[in-house]
Amino acid sequence: MPEEQRSEEGEVHPSFWRKTVNEAFKNDPLRILIELIKNAADSYTRLEKKNEIKPPYEIVVKVFCKKNSAPFIEIRDNAEGMDSKKLKEALKYGTQTSMGEDTEAVTSAEKGIGLKDAMMALKDNWLITIKDGVINERKIHEDFKIGFGKEDQKITEEERIQLGIPTNGTIIYGQLPDFFKEKKIHYYM
């Protein structure tokens, strides 16, 4: 049996990434937004079931539209937030972290659709999350690599005001993809 001398990270061709995103969101860019809204809602529901929060549960979607370009979106919630450990799991392919609105569920009825797919679909994406006074920033590249911003840094009051997250919460932003097939969209219109 040969002896391994060195190892290299596997590369993923962008066309594979595009195909994955297309299939995941049925050629509908709004499904990305919907997925992220539902993730935020699920996070609130889990807190509600633990009696840690009371309504209203606010989810803010900001849309930045410019002529001749796909809109930038930003989704913010003030729900659970994630620490670096949970964040790592959430963004890793092959793990099941989506728990839907059911805190005890270990698998989702909508298995497969989740945060990582939605993040992957957004161009220039960033995820900023605050949990117990600690901020983490991550991004996912087209080749599935994870980019790091702030890592387990203590958040300042100024940053909280700037992000609009007074306690725990998450912000995800990025540009909606522009490669979905128009024909399929028309079918749904």
Add this chain to the structure above:
Amino acid sequence: MANFPIFLKKKKYTTICDRLEKHFLLRKLLQCEAYKIKVINGYSKEEKLLRYVPPESHKQVINEKFVIRYKEKEYPVQLILNKSKEALPQGKPYGDSGILFYYGKYSVLDFSLGRYDRDPSFSKFFGEAKIEIEKLVRDPNEVSLVDEKRRGLDLTHEFNIKLIDEINNRLKNIQEEEESSKFTFDESTKKEILKELNKIYREIKGRGPPPEPPIKPDFFEFYPVYVDIKEYEPKKVFLVINSSLITNKIAINIQSKNRDIIVKPTTIKLEEEKIKEGDFVIKQIEIYSEEAETKGEVSATSDSIEHSSKLGIRVLRNPIFTPENGFAFIPNKTTMVDGGKKKVDLCMCKEIIADKEIYLNQQGPINCPGKWILPDQKNLNEKMIKNILKLEIPIEVKGTGHIGEKATLVATYGNKRSTLDVTIIPEPSITGLFRDIRLSPKDTKKISGFVEEEGVLEIYYKHPLIQKYMKKNFKIKNDFLVFIADTITREAIRALVLSGIKESSSTFPIFNPDNPELEIENYMINEYYEKGPKMHDLFTKLAKHWVEETV
């Protein structure tokens, strides 16, 4: 940017808000009061709180809880189905017509109508199915209920197969109920055509024996032998004549012994060659009188035979000449056929006539004129009989579906008032071979059929050949009318020939009872050429009155 969807190239912010509100995946979440989803235009700071408002329900069709048994466990499903007044956009992701499958508070699995998804006949139906599948979702060994490509429920999953079967069965029942009333023919046109059709059948089949006379006299006799008539109202009696006495031209003279009682005709002449042996001839005799409280006798005699028959008559007072308070409906109770029209008699004495107008007011399912203008003085006298003016007031039932209901018509003239009570009754049923023609949603290989036991000609409008024609404005298109008319004509002729053979009609003798098919076929072809054109006209008229019912 070249491939970015058009709807996101223009009015992006409003389009995004609009589509998020309509997207089936967000519907339940947007209906939860606790969750506030706000969309902000990043540049203009315009804000919109997303909401989903379900279509307005005209009626709730299903509100039922059932269970799905899967791997020895039971999973409850609460199904609610509503019907709207208007057709709704169908299908995923933005349609309103469909069933939203979800669990928990807002987790949507699919939006579909099972096998009736995007079926136009279900475009008014919408609802939701709440499935209590949390245990199933928690099971790490369980396969996802949503299909791999995330199109919706995985229809190969055993749980989903059972669920969709339950839904389909319920929808099928609704479809049958809905579609049986979806298309009809105009009632009056249909009745007119059925009468014509039965007349054609009688003509083809040949006339049956003449009706049996109520009496079989040796010579001739009146029937009945005594009659009461009302003054100013003619009445008919019968003279039954035994044809065996007709040897040559025989005359029977009818004579009234009281000059105040008039009889018509006064002579009946019978010709031997027109009478079949053994037949009885029945002749109508009209009796009339304007003198109440008189009695009389009418006799029938013949110079050829030494025989006479007598009819006793009493003339009664006609109640129209004695209206209560000088102003009354006579009679003051009547019946009307559902959907029918009639004229009712309102009688008034000459001495009370002063104003020109009678006011009419109805209660219940009838229509009448609001007021009735009396004739001017000159015409008034001409219309008077024994100082009584008899007005014929037209009334009609408001549409159909009022059988057994009561209505009242009130007439007011100065300080006089009269009331007429009306009861709505069903129309006497049509008799004959063909008793109804209906449009049926049955799935069958035939385009048309005859239900012999019920006497009903059916047209199966879901047949692909009919559906092919049922496009926009189809009722005025010649190809549709000709196709429908010819289809029904052929089925009607088939029914008519088979029925004639069954009744041993002399028109359709079968010489080879072991193999009658060829003879039957020939009779059908002959009748198609003989009566087909007339039937074509009738059924073309019927097809033009194809009515698509709204809710």
